[in-house]
Amino acid sequence: MKFAEHIADLVGGTPLVKLNRVTEGIDCTVLAKAEYLNPGGSVKDRIALKMIEAAEASGELQPGGTIVEPTSGNTGVGLALVAQRKGYKCIFVCPDKVSEDKRNVLRAYGAEVVVTPTSVPPEHPDSYYSVSDRIARETPGGWKPDQYSNPNGPASHYESTGPEIWQDTDGGLTSFVAGIGTGGTITGTGRYLREISADRDGGRVQIIGADPEGSVYSGGTGRPYLVEGVGEDMWPRAYDPKVVDEVIAVSDAESFEMTRRLAREEGLLVGGSCGMAVVAALRHARTLPADAVVVVLLPDSGRGYMSKIFDDTWMASYGFLRGEETRTVGDVLA
Ligand code: PMP
Numbered sequence: 589m590k591f592a593e594h595i596a597d598l599v600g601g602t603p604l605v606k607l608n609r610v611t612e613g614i615d616c617t618v619l620a621k622a623e624y625l626n627p628g629g630s631v632k633d634r635i636a637l638k639m640i641e642a643a644e645a646s647g648e649l650q651p652g653g654t655i656v657e658p659t660s661g662n663t664g665v666g667l668a669l670v671a672q673r674k675g676y677k678c679i680f681v682c683p684d685k686v687s688e689d690k691r692n693v694l695r696a697y698g699a700e701v702v703v704t705p706t707s708v709p710p711e712h713p714d715s716y717y718s719v720s721d722r723i724a725r726e727t728p729g730g731w732k733p734d735q736y737s738n739p740n741g742p743a744s745h746y747e748s749t750g751p752e753i754w755q756d757t758d759g760g761l762t763s764f765v766a767g768i769g770t771g772g773t774i775t776g777t778g779r780y781l782r783e784i785s786a787d788r789d790g791g792r793v794q795i796i797g798a799d800p801e802g803s804v805y806s807g808g809t810g811r812p813y814l815v816e817g818v819g820e821d822m823w824p825r826a827y828d829p830k831v832v833d834e835v836i837a838v839s840d841a842e843s844f845e846m847t848r849r850l851a852r853e854e855g856l857l858v859g860g861s862c863g864m865a866v867v868a869a870l871r872h873a874r875t876l877p878a879d880a881v882v883v884v885l886l887p888d889s890g891r892g893y894m895s896k897i898f899d900d901t902w903m904a905s906y907g908f909l910r911g912e913e914t915r916t917v918g919d920v921l922a
Contacts, residue, residue: 595673596637602621619883620862628666653731655677658719704719735826747780754781764882765884766796798868802819805819817859817860843863848863851898
């Protein structure tokens, strides 16, 4: 009989899948790493597992403790999955720009959700950083993993995501592309790939970041954008810019258009930061020779964005639709 002891044992080991249609006009191979196939539906399962196990080992997290984290949803799901197995409580703090769908998912896993305003600076007492600090401090047995500064976030990618990509491409990849949120994914994965590439093939692997226009990683001032889970208005400790060769800025409009194309043309129902990463990957891939192999990481599923990116009315309200998508009964019957 083949079965897992617990759903949390199935984190990682996600497949690579070739992009076929959105790559028209590009000579090289572009492979997507489908992180939505993790049991919690996102790349964040990986850091959740590693951060909790490390905190148990160090004694920071004690039996019966409460995990308190500011999270846009995905990290919360990962933490909730692992917490369930190990008997911890979870309280998550989300900014109000995060979709109601995503918050309800956290509640479904048994977590408590606290919502804070998006439009206040990080040092404001109502910001999601400040509120989560306060709850963690005031809750007995409270522990805040703090994905923005916890070295076990990048470490989980150094230990799992990086080696998986190297092995699945037989060491043949030439570029790795990922969006930057906390920076944990690109820092840990990129560091591993840089090191092994330096060792095995003279360091030919390039590490490319994708960032929403307006975010600090691509030189912005932190002005608002709509794509969720990526970009920042400050520099977190989980991000090491030295690992990254180039950061490509992508607009919301480009990100969302590509997100929709990935579902329609590639059968990949994924989130907005995936569209963003693919836009950056394709822009980069256009400059590469035919024997290059680009791996782009797709962090989460599109299911959490049905009332936003995949909703014509929402898209049109921001001017993202070019008019051809929504048809009325009259149009169809005419
Ligand atoms: N996309 C989504 C949807 C996310 O939730 C995150 C995590 N904030 C990322 C991308 C970026 O990953 P990282 O935090 O590792 O940079």
